[in-house]
Amino acid sequence: MSAFTKQTLSHLDWLEAEAIHIMREVAGQCERPVLLFSGGKDSICMLRIAEKAFRPGKFPFPLMHIDTGHNYREVVDFRDRRAAELGERLIVRSVEDSMKRGTVVLKSADESRNKHQAVTLLEAIAEFEFDCCIGGARRDEEKARAKERVMSFRDEFGQWDPKNQRPELWSLYNARVHKGENIRAFPISNWTEMDVWQYIEREQLELPSIYFAHQRPVVMRGGAIMPVNVTLASGEVLNQPKAGEEIIDLQVRFRTVGDIPCTAPVPSDADTVEKIVVETASTTITERGATRLDDQTSEASMEQRKKEGYF
Amino acid sequence: MSAHENITDNGLLRFMTCGSVDDGKSTLIGRLLYDTKTILVDTLSAIEKTSKKRGMEAVDLSLLTDGLQAEREQGITIDVAYRYFSTGTRKYIIADAPGHEQYTRNMVTAASTANLAIILIDARKSVLTQTRRHSYLAHLVGIPHIVVAVNKMDLIDHDQARFDAIVAEYKAFVEKMGLFSDGRALRFIPMSALKGDNIVDKSDVMDWYQGPTLLELLETVPGSHAERPEAFRFPVQFVCRPQDSANPELHDYRGFQGRIESGSVKVGDLLTALPGGRESRVKAVQIGGVDIAEGITEQSVTILLEDEIDISRGDMLVKAGEVPEQKKEIEAMLCWLSETPLSPARTYLIRHTTRTTKAKLTGVAFKVDVNSQEHVDATQLAMNDIARVGFKLAQPVFADAYTANRATGAFIVIDESNNNTVGAGMIL
Numbered sequence: 001m002s003a004f005t006k007q008t009l010s011h012l013d014w015l016e017a018e019a020i021h022i023m024r025e026v027a028g029q030c031e032r033p034v035l036l037f038s039g040g041k042d043s044i045c046m047l048r049i050a051e052k053a054f055r056p057g058k059f060p061f062p063l064m065h066i067d068t069g070h071n072y073r074e075v076v077d078f079r080d081r082r083a084a085e086l087g088e089r090l091i092v093r094s095v096e097d098s099m100k101r102g103t104v105v106l107k108s109a110d111e112s113r114n115k116h117q118a119v120t121l122l123e124a125i126a127e128f129e130f131d132c133c134i135g136g137a138r139r140d141e142e143k144a145r146a147k148e149r150v151m152s153f154r155d156e157f158g159q160w161d162p163k164n165q166r167p168e169l170w171s172l173y174n175a176r177v178h179k180g181e182n183i184r185a186f187p188i189s190n191w192t193e194m195d196v197w198q199y200i201e202r203e204q205l206e207l208p209s210i211y212f213a214h215q216r217p218v219v220m221r222g223g224a225i226m227p228v229n230v231t232l233a234s235g236e237v238l239n240q241p242k243a244g245e246e247i248i249d250l251q252v253r254f255r256t257v258g259d260i261p262c263t264a265p266v267p268s269d270a271d272t273v274e275k276i277v278v279e280t281a282s283t284t285i286t287e288r289g290a291t292r293l294d295d296q297t298s299e300a301s302m303e304q305r306k307k308e309g310y311f
Numbered sequence: 312m313s314a315h316e317n318i319t320d321n322g323l324l325r326f327m328t329c330g331s332v333d334d335g336k337s338t339l340i341g342r343l344l345y346d347t348k349t350i351l352v353d354t355l356s357a358i359e360k361t362s363k364k365r366g367m368e369a370v371d372l373s374l375l376t377d378g379l380q381a382e383r384e385q386g387i388t389i390d391v392a393y394r395y396f397s398t399g400t401r402k403y404i405i406a407d408a409p410g411h412e413q414y415t416r417n418m419v420t421a422a423s424t425a426n427l428a429i430i431l432i433d434a435r436k437s438v439l440t441q442t443r444r445h446s447y448l449a450h451l452v453g454i455p456h457i458v459v460a461v462n463k464m465d466l467i468d469h470d471q472a473r474f475d476a477i478v479a480e481y482k483a484f485v486e487k488m489g490l491f492s493d494g495r496a497l498r499f500i501p502m503s504a505l506k507g508d509n510i511v512d513k514s515d516v517m518d519w520y521q522g523p524t525l526l527e528l529l530e531t532v533p534g535s536h537a538e539r540p541e542a543f544r545f546p547v548q549f550v551c552r553p554q555d556s557a558n559p560e561l562h563d564y565r566g567f568q569g570r571i572e573s574g575s576v577k578v579g580d581l582l583t584a585l586p587g588g589r590e591s592r593v594k595a596v597q598i599g600g601v602d603i604a605e606g607i608t609e610q611s612v613t614i615l616l617e618d619e620i621d622i623s624r625g626d627m628l629v630k631a632g633e634v635p636e637q638k639k640e641i642e643a644m645l646c647w648l649s650e651t652p653l654s655p656a657r658t659y660l661i662r663h664t665t666r667t668t669k670a671k672l673t674g675v676a677f678k679v680d681v682n683s684q685e686h687v688d689a690t691q692l693a694m695n696d697i698a699r700v701g702f703k704l705a706q707p708v709f710a711d712a713y714t715a716n717r718a719t720g721a722f723i724v725i726d727e728s729n730n731n732t733v734g735a736g737m738i739l
Contacts, residue, residue, distance in 0.1 A: 007575075007607050008534050010320040011402040020611035021570040024548040028624045028665065052599035053568070053611065056561055057553040139393050146392045153730075165390065166732045167416055167648045169423040171570075172662050172723045176730035190404055192395050 012199055019046075019187035020053040021171060022150055026132050026185045027053075027060040029175040033132040033185075037063040037090070039071075039079030039208055040257045042136030042188065045196055047086065048203050049187060061134065062089040066121050068113035069096040070260045073233050078208040093124040112262035122158045125182055132175060132183040140192040150189050156180040193255070197280050201273045213253045213271045219245040224264040225252060321401040322534045327421040327454070328407055329445035330431030335462045339431065339504035340394065340407055343526070346511035349396040391421045401530055411441075415448065415681055415695040416648040419735055422452035423721070426535040429525070434463045434501070437477050438484055444681045450490040451644060451697070451737070453717055456532050457497050460525065464517065465503040471519040474501045488684050493714070500525055536573060536608040542711070543574030543582075544635070544719050545628040546664035551613060566597065566613035567622055569665070572718035574630070576614065577605040581631040584622050585709045590631055591618040625666035627709045635719060637707040640673065642739045644713075645692070645700045649726065649733035653692040653700075659733070663708040663722040670724070673701035699739070713737035 009017060026033045035050060037043045050059050063083055067076070083090035095113045098104040103123065104116045125133065139146045149165055151173045166174055175183045188196070200207065218225045219241050228247060230238045238260050241247055252265035253276070270276045330336035343349075394405045406421035408414065422428065428449040432442055449457060459481055467473050478499045485491050500509055501520050508514035511526045523531070551566035576582075580593045595615040596606045606612040614628060622628070629635060647653050653672065661670040676699040678689035692698055713720030724734030 008322045008537050009607065009609055011323040011397075012320075014323045014609060015402075017570060017609055017611040021548070024568055024570075024611070025665075028548045054549075054551065056558075056564060056600040057551040057566075060549075140395050143392075146394065147390045162390070167420050167723075167735065168732070169420050169723060169735045170717065170721045171424075172664075172721065174662065174723065174725060174730065174732045176725060178730065190393070190395070192397070194397065195402070 012195065012202060015188070015191055015195055016049060016052065016199070018171075018190065019049045022173065022185060022187040023050060023053045023134065025151075025173045026134055026175060026183075029173070030132040030183065032128065032130050033061040033134060034064045034091070034128065034130045035059070035061050035134040036065070036136070037079065037083065038065055038257075039075040039082070040136070041196055041200060041207060041211060042138065044082070044205055044207060045188060045191075045199055045203075046134070046136045047082065048199075048205055051086070059086075059088050062091055064091040064093065064124060064133075066117045066124065067092050067094045067096075068117060068259045069094055070113055070232070070238060072208070072210055072230070072257060072260060074208045074210050075257050076233065078206075082206075091124070091128070093120050093127075095120045098123060110261060112259050114259040114262050117259075118158065125158070130182060131177055132185055134185045134187065136188055137186050138191050138193075138196075139186075139189050148186070148189070150186055151175050152184045152186065153177070154182050154184060158182075160184075194277075194280050197273065197277045201277055207273075208257065210254050210257060210265075211276070213251050213268045215249055216252050216265065217247050218250050218252065218265070219247055221245065225250065225267070226264060227252075227260070230260055321530070323402045323404065324427065324529060324532065324534060325404045325406065325425050326427035326429065326456075326529065327418075327425040328405065328429045328431065329418065329449065330429075330462075331409075331411065331441065334431040334433050335504045336407075336431050339429070339460065339462065339502075339510065340405060342504045342507055342510045343405075344394065344396055346507060347396045347398060347526070391417050398526070398530060403529065413695060415444075415697070416646060416735075418445065418448050419452055419646045419648075422448060422454055423717075423735065425452075425454050427456040427458065427529070427532055428454045429458045429460050431460050431462050432477060432481070434461050434467045434473065434477065438480050440682045442481070443484065443488075443684070446485060446490055447488070447679075447681055447684050453713060453737070455495055455535070455538070457491060457495060458525065458528060459497070459499045461499060461501050462504055464501045464508065464514075465506050469501070469514075469517045471501075471517075474499075474520075498522070498528065500528070541573035541608070541716065542633040542635070543576055543580075543628075543630045544572040544664075544711075544716065545569050545576065545614065546572060546666070546719075547622055547624055547626045547628065548665050550623055564615070565619065566615055567628065568611075568613045569628075570611045571606050571608055572664070573608055573716055574633075575605055575607045576612075576630075582614075582616065582628045583631045583634055584620050585627045585629060585634070586637065586707065587620075587626075588634075589618075589620050591616040591620055593617075625664075627664065627666075629709070635709045635711050638710050638738075639704050639707045641702050641704065641708070641710065641722075641736075643700060643702065643722070643736040644679075644739065645698055645724070645734050645736045647692040647694055647696045647698070647734050649731060650694050651726070651733070652694075653734065655691070658727075660725040660727055661702065661704065661708075661722050661736075662725060663710065664719060666706070666708055667725075668708065669705040670702045673703050675700050700736075702736075710738050712739060 095116050098120045104119050149168045153166055216227055218227050228239045228241045251269055253268040254265045270279045328336050392407045396403050408417045408421035430445050461474055461477050491497055501517055502509040509524045513524055546569050547567050548569040551568055553561045553564055578593050583590050594617045595602050597613045655672045659670050661668055675689050677686040678696055678698040711719040720738045722736045723732050726733045
């Protein structure tokens with residue numbers, strides 16, 4: 001009897017193959033899908049996965065970014081450049097346009113616009129009649145995400161109902177919807193922050209510069225590091241220091257990049273992907289715990305936002 | 312040069328835990344995450360706060376698996392949660408399913424992707440009805456590796472004789488029911504999740520147990536598809552035809568994209584396209600337009616053939632000489648997942664691999680009592696019922712028996728009125 005030895009995939013190869021499979025299921029099952037691309041690290045991985053899934057063909061979906069208007073210039077520039085390099089269509093829809101239409105009303109001018117992206121996203125879904133949005137959310141980010149399906153059903157109002165999710169068995173994904181409803185598909189559901197960084201390292205993916213250690217004026221606010229005097233492409237200056245706050249020059253990097261008023265960097269001297277992988281392996285704080293101020297307001301805030309149509 | 316090149320990558324293992332909070336299931340998962348240093352300081356301090364608020368002295372590791380607000384309000388777990396940890400050599404995905412009878416559908420869901428099941432037994436209570444149910448479901452859904460975790464050994468003074476008695480009782484039960492008789496590995500570990508005995512670290516109070524700790528076992532269990540040769544199965548998901556490309560070399564490009572569900576494929580292999588049965592040799596195997604030497608199981612690839620054959624989504628490529636049956640009628644074990652009962656009068660959709668077809672029930676042979684495994688007469692199925700049924704299909708599927716191939720033996724049933732997934736089937 002001859003011994004059976006079989007090659008098995010490394011964990012990154014397995015995760016990549018699963019993500020490719022999910023993207024192809026979206027392409028095969030949905031009529032008008034779109035891939036959400038923010039210029040952040042997770043969505044950068046998603047573009048590489050899409051290349052591996054569909055090249056030498058074009059992507060069977062456009063890219064879309066819901067821009068709060070309060071994103072770091074480095075990230076917005078990267079977003080536009082990467083889409084152009086790939087030769088894929090990029091749609092940008094802005095929370096500021098929703099504000100002009102009166103569908104987004106801020107409580108105060110300096111309020112984080114992060115949660116308001118849900119409104120703009122739903123408007124864009126209606127405008128283009130998208131039946132599926134592919135996103136880079138991961139189950140390890142947050143406990144409401146831990147229970148979300150790879151293909152997550154949203155009703156006409158974009159709502160997620162955690163108590164009434166479609167069972168998802170084997171790798172038989174069900175992306176069927178009626179008109180007006182849609183699916184949120186998450187190809188990297190099973191990835192952790194570490195997997196993302198290892199993948200970026202292996203694939204030598206380029207990232208916006210603010211992911212790497214750099215000097216930046218900050219203040220300490222509510223236990224977090226808050227970047228101050230951030231100049232936008234429009235010339236507008238965000239996050240002005242409050243009276244009495246002491247500005248310090250700190251070496252930091254971002255673990256996640258989002259709406260400027262609610263995204264905090266961490267102190268770091270990791271200026272290469274390799275160093276970030278090492279730092280991620282030894283970190284003691286979760287990604288969102290360290291950096292997403294909007295998740296800390298209540299124990300269930302992500303769950304709440306998702307029920308309202310957020311990613 | 313990667314910081315991690317020196318560590319061997321032993322791939323990924325998906326496993327599930329079966330048990331209730333009373334068996335210490337959440338504590339076991341909490342312990343695995345805690346002892347592998349997956350839990351970070353801010354998470355720990357959050358559960359410390361909650362533990363204190365609830366009047367507990369020690370940190371309650373079971374809070375780590377606490378989920379949604381909706382669940383906390385009702386004090387129950389309503390859904391499968393997925394959790395992750397890594398040892399540096401292997402990555403793990405835990406499917407954590409609630410254990411109650413009314414959640415059979417969640418257990419089946421969690422089991423469908425698991426390569427190993429941990430069945431928890433409370434050492435004070437031995438084999439219970441729920442143990443029988445969990446074991447039957449793990450058997451039915453074809454999980455290759457079973458670990459019976461005899462937990463709470465600290466509460467029976469780490470007594471070897473009582474552990475041995477539980478092992479004997481469990482073995483007698485599975486033998487009588489004919490479970491795991493197909494050579495599946497069955498292992499027993501005495502442990503205390505609360506104290507951390509034999510989870511990650513070897514217990515120093517149970518010298519009589521010479522076997523591996525739970526984590527040692529998880530580290531060495533073979534991954535899925537790694538134990539026996541399997542036939543090549545390639546359901547086509549998508550066809551790549553970049554005709555509008557500016558590159559004239561691509562004008563005739565026709566790539567069949569999918570995931571290799573089992574077996575492997577390389578250039579020169581003779582393939583059969585189903586349906587139709589036309590044969591052609593493999594011209595190239597690619598990922599992202601780049602040639603690779605061989606495509607292996609679970610890899611997502613693009614296959615190019617030497618001849619022009621009309622193939623589309625829902626078709627399947629197999630190796631000539633290893634062709635699966637084309638079936639227009641299937642017999643299957645079906646788990647009903649919906650609150651709306653299965654109706655013999657209605658037409659459903661069945662999705663098998665990448666193929667979707669209309670289907671009608673031809674009959675229910677019997678229902679299985681999941682607690683006793685007895686067969687019961689039935690004409691209709693309610694949520695959480697498991698039954699042997701027959702379906703008539705509008706288009707044929709290319710199927711293997713589920714026991715031979717989980718990917719080509721499984722299907723889901725979809726209700727077209729609301730597009731819900733209402734049934735999970737395993738072809739006999």
